[in-house]
Amino acid sequence: MWRYVEISVFYFKPNIIDPFIIISYDYLKNQKKINLTEIRFFKSESDILEYIRINKFEMSNHKDDKERSILLQLENAINDYLTGIIIDLFEEMKSMDVLLDLRNKFKTDFSQKVINSLIKIRPGESTTYSDIAKKINSKAYRAVGSVLRNNPLPLIIPCHRVIKQNGKLGGFMGQMDEDWGTNLKRSLLKIEGNIISK
DNA sequence: TTTGAGCCGTGAT
DNA sequence: ATCACGGCTCAAA
Numbered sequence: 001m002w003r004y005v006e007i008s009v010f011y012f013k014p015n016i017i018d019p020f021i022i023i024s025y026d027y028l029k030n031q032k033k034i035n036l037t038e039i040r041f042f043k044s045e046s047d048i049l050e051y052i053r054i055n056k057f058e059m060s061n062h063k064d065d066k067e068r069s070i071l072l073q074l075e076n077a078i079n080d081y082l083t084g085i086i087i088d089l090f091e092e093m094k095s096m097d098v099l100l101d102l103r104n105k106f107k108t109d110f111s112q113k114v115i116n117s118l119i120k121i122r123p124g125e126s127t128t129y130s131d132i133a134k135k136i137n138s139k140a141y142r143a144v145g146s147v148l149r150n151n152p153l154p155l156i157i158p159c160h161r162v163i164k165q166n167g168k169l170g171g172f173m174g175q176m177d178e179d180w181g182t183n184l185k186r187s188l189l190k191i192e193g194n195i196i197s198k
Numbered sequence: 199t200t201t202g203a204g205c206c207g208t209g210a211t
Numbered sequence: 212a213t214c215a216c217g218g219c220t221c222a223a224a
Binding site: 128129130133141142143144145146147148149151159162163164165166169170171172173174181182185 | 216217218219220221
C-alpha cells in the first residue's frame with residue numbers, strides 16, 4: 001500500500017548565521033502536520049534554487065493555511081534557537097505539529113542507538129565519537145561518525161555536539177568544504193554557550 | 199604536530 | 212553479498 005509522497009521545500013535566510021537553510025518536508029493533509037525530510041545549509045540562494053531544480057522539488061505558492069503557519073513557526077523556532085532564545089530545538093519540536101520520523105531516518109539498530117544516545121546530550125554540552133560508541137557498548141567510534149555524517153536533520157538532531165577525542169571539532173556537513181562546515185559547527189556550539197567553541 | 203595502521207557500520211553496486 | 216569509504220583514534224616519529 002503506497003502513499004504518494006510529494007516532497008515540498010521551504011527555505012529562508014536565518015538571522016545570525018551566514019548560510020541559507022532549506023527544509024524539505026511533506027505535508028500530511030489528514031493530520032495537518034509536517035513531516036520533516038531533511039534540513040540542509042547552502043551558501044547562497046542560487047545554490048538552493050539549483051538544488052531545488054535538480055531534485056524537482058515542489059515550491060508551491062498555494063500552501064494550506066495550516067501548512068504555512070507550521071512553516072512559519074519552524075522558521076521562528078530556528079531563528080530563536082540561533083539567537084539563544086530557545087535552548088533546545090529538539091524539545092521544541094515536540095510542542096509543534098512537526099514530525100521527525102526518526103524510525104524511518106535511522107533504520108539500523110546501530111544508528112538508532114547512536115541517535116538515542118546523542119539526543120541525551122544537552123545544549124551547551126559536548127561529547128565525543130568514542131564516548132557515544134562506549135555508551136552503546138560498541139567500539140565502532142568510526143562508524144558513529146558515519147551515522148552522524150548522514151544525519152538528515154542537523155540543528156534538531158544535535159550532531160554538532162559531537163567532537164573529537166583530541167579536542168578538535170571534527171567534521172560537519174560532510175559534503176561541503178571542511179572549513180565551512182567546521183566553522184558552522186563552531187558557531188552552533190558557541191550559540192549554545194559551549195566552552196569548547198572558543 | 200603529522201602519519202599511518204586499525205576499526206566497523208554504511209550505502210552503493 | 213561485496214567493498215570502498217569515512218564527521219575517528221591511538222601510538223609512534
